[in-house]
Every structure is written in C-alpha cells, then in structure tokens.
Amino acid sequence: MRLINQQLSPPVATALKFAPFALLVLAYLLGSAARLAENPNDKLLPALSSIAAAVDLMAFTPDRRTGDYLLWTDTWSSLKRLSAGLGISTGLALIIGIGVGIVPFLRALLVPFVNFVSMVPPLALLPILFISMGLGETSKIALIVIGVAPIMIRDLAQTVLALPREQIVKAETLSASSWLIALRVVLPQVMPRLLSSLRLQLGPAFLFLIAAEAISADSGLGYRIFLVRRYLSMDVIFPYVAWITFLAASADFAIDRLRRRLFPWSELEGGR
C-alpha cells in the first residue's frame, strides 16, 4: 500500500503525536547525565533537579530585593506589551484591510504604501524607536505593531479582495450601502481569517517583544533570559523558554477554538 493511503489506528496516532516530545526530553536527559558525569559543575545542560530548584526560585519564592515573584511579574509585563501590540495591529488590520479591500479610493491610496512599509525590517527600526519614543513601553509596543500590522493588513486586504464579486453585487441588489456591505457582508466573512492571521503572527510578535526587552527593559520574559545569560543560568533560561513556548502555543490553540466557536460556518467552508 502507498504511504499516502496509510490508515493509522487511534493508539498509534496518539503515540506518534507524543513521540517527538518524548524523544526531545530523553535526548536532553541523556545529554545532561553524560555531561554532569564528566563535570558535576557543568552549567550547559543542568539536571532536572536544578531546573526544578530554579523554577521554584523564580516562580514560587519572593525576590529578595523586591519581594515580587519574578516569573509572574515578567509574564505580566510581557503579556501586557504583547497584547497591546497585537490588539493595535488587529484593529489596524481590520479597519485598513477592509477599507482597502472594498473602497477603490483607499486601495489606490494605501496599497503601495502598506506594501512598501511591510518590507522595512522592523528590528532595524528599533534604535529609531528607542531614540524617538524613549525606552519605555511605547517603543516596545510600537515595534510589535510595525512588525506585525503591515503583514496582517496585506493578508486581510487579500482576503477581502478574494471574496467573490458576485456576493458584493448581490448585497447591492439587497439594497446595502458601502458601509452595510463592509459591516454585514465583508466583516463577518473576514473575521475567521483575521483570527488565523493573528495566530500566525504570534511567533513574530514574540520575536519583536523579546528583542525589544533584551535591549532595554526592567522586567519581562525576554529581559530575564538575557539578564541571566550573563551567569550562564541555563537552569533559568530553559524553563523560561518552555514557558514562552507554552504561552504562545496556548494562545494559538485558544484563538483557533474562539474562531470555531464564534464562526461555526467557517469550519464548514473549509476553515477559511
């Protein structure tokens, strides 16, 4: 039988799902054990026990200097920046994307500009942002917006333009104005795509967030990782990276569930 026609029984499928994760953990444990056997003070691949101790220190013991639980304050400040950046980007994408998609005037005015701006490497703008907006929250949020919004706008405008012309004409014969077409025909149909686009931009958004925090911040997940890097504290870095990954993966999962919940028809239409 051809590989493409293989049918997996549920237990096998489940086992395959977990296999790469188990392999990763196993490889780490073996590597760590081998290195520690050679040098008990090795910092590169710390044993699970020292990682657990570090997690306990970061997450469940108040910091000696400030009295904060560092992991949670870091998470809180990073998520604030991230959600502000992604929220602004989503709003911009919605308004500009739909406007550009249905109004020829806005299309002529903004499409070349947005396409141009989306090619600017956002990290190259970071010094400019820090200089012009200061080292506070604004410049970090601005970096996320500049990095994420143009792509989301382009994606959404494409989605609007891909709606069949027949639907727009049909809405006109049902007496809709431009505004009502945007509100009742276009907006609900592009919302699922907007959420998918947001999911895809979670990765880049975290990238810009961590880059900005690494350079200048006083709390945040990226800040912490780059801070403890100086002491080669892999026992802190590993759990932080795992935690960031977990946050991003949960957000990805939650947004997809939200899409299915809010727009049940989009699943029927093939997950548009």
Place this chain on the structure above:
Amino acid sequence: MTALTLKNVWKEYGDQVVLENLSFDVAPRSFVALVGPSGCGKSTLLRLLLGQEKVTRGTILLDGAVLPQEPGPDRGVVYQKYSVFPHLTVLGNVMLGPELQSERIWGRLFGAARRNLKDAAQLMIAEVGLSGSEDKYPAQLSGGMQQRLALAQALMMKPRVLLLDEPFGALDPGIRTDIHQLMKRLWNELPMTVVMVTHDLREAFTLGTRVVALGRTRDRPEEAARYGASIAKDIEIWPPRKAGGDTIFQSEYALGWDDLTPHGAFAGRPDPSTET
C-alpha cells in the same frame, strides 16, 4: 409600457466589441430566456442590466427611466454560484435584504420589527420548499437547496426585474426539473419580469415566454474582435404563456408532459432530506 428597453446598446472592452447594436423591448411580466454560444456576451448583457457594468454606447431603460448606474434593490439576481452568504443561516440569508433596507446603520432589526420580518421570511422559505432548514448554513445545503435559498433571498426584495445567470446550470436533471416548477410558479405569482441567461435550450423553452438568441453575425477570425454579438433569433413561445393566469399555467400539465413531478403537491416539496 415595457419593463426593459434596450436602445442601440454597444459594449466594448478596449478594441473587443462584445455586444453590437442591441435593441429590444421586454414586456412587463415576461420571462425572457437569453441563449447563445459560450462567450457571445449573454452574461455581459446581464451585467449591463444589473448595472454592474456600463454600456459603451446606447441606453437601457427600466420602466421607462434610465437604468441606475449601479446595482440596486429593483433588480434581483441569482448566479450559478456565490449567490448566498456563507456566514449566514438560511433564515439570516432570507432576512438580510429587508434588514439592510430598513436599518441603515447596523443593518439589523430587533424586537417586533424583527419578529414580523422573521414571519415573512419563514413564509418565503416555505414557499421555496426549505422549511425545516432555517438554521442551516449554505455549506450544509445541496446545490439545489442553495439555489432555492438564493431565489428566496432575492425575492424578499420584491424586485421588478429578476436576473438569473445560469442559475440551474450546475444541478442534477431531477432537481432541475423540480426547481423549474418552482421557478414557473414564482414567476406566475409574483409581479416581476424575469431575464434568464442559460445555455440549455430545453430550459429556455420550458420556462420562457420568449427566447432571445445572441450570436455573432460575422465570424471570420480576422474580424472577430471588431464585430460583436447581436440578436440572432427572437422567438415568442407559442401558445403564449401569461403570468398570473392560472388556467394556462395549469393547462401545461394537462398537455401530457413527460414529467410527472408537477402532479405532486407543491407546498414544502421536495422533501429537503431527499435532495442531497
């Protein structure tokens, strides 16, 4: 008095002449079937009537007034595909037109107005035989049911002219026969003029009061671009069909057509569950 009048209508795209000097009148309440070979401009003519595209030269009059420059509620349309909105349920699709028309800011009705509209919409849904499917999304309907829904949605606006662009072209023959009966009944009962583009001659002669064939008069390849299609044949169906006359409508069944489906009861059929 005519519903639609075309006077010396030309349509060109750049150098390509598509429609050449078309002139004809469409009587109110008639059912015109536009036929012709592929690419002869049938759908272009329909888009002109819809207001989606502008004539290059000539005039189109709707009830004696110049046709508006953009699509509007006086002209309903049903396409072969994409006629209904995938994000709305059957009920939502049927209610959409009146909702948009009466609420210009949010396009939604609430309270008593919504309940009244819902009742009207449910009557229309029953009329096209979709009762029981009110809460389904178009993707959950078969092709035939989607076209019934598209008809219901368009007819809620009580259009003066209903434009059909090969609406039944993608349906199975059995389902097509059923929906032809529905189409005849709706045309017969509602005060509208119908213009239907089709490539199915049998469909044209089954439904139409008049069959207009478009075609190119000159077909030499080197001059194809400079000569567009014009009316090749204009056939009034005999005996004449008249909308609103029960007797003629019923007499068609008595003529011994090869098709027994019309003898069934109309309300609510066909059973949606069998039409999948």
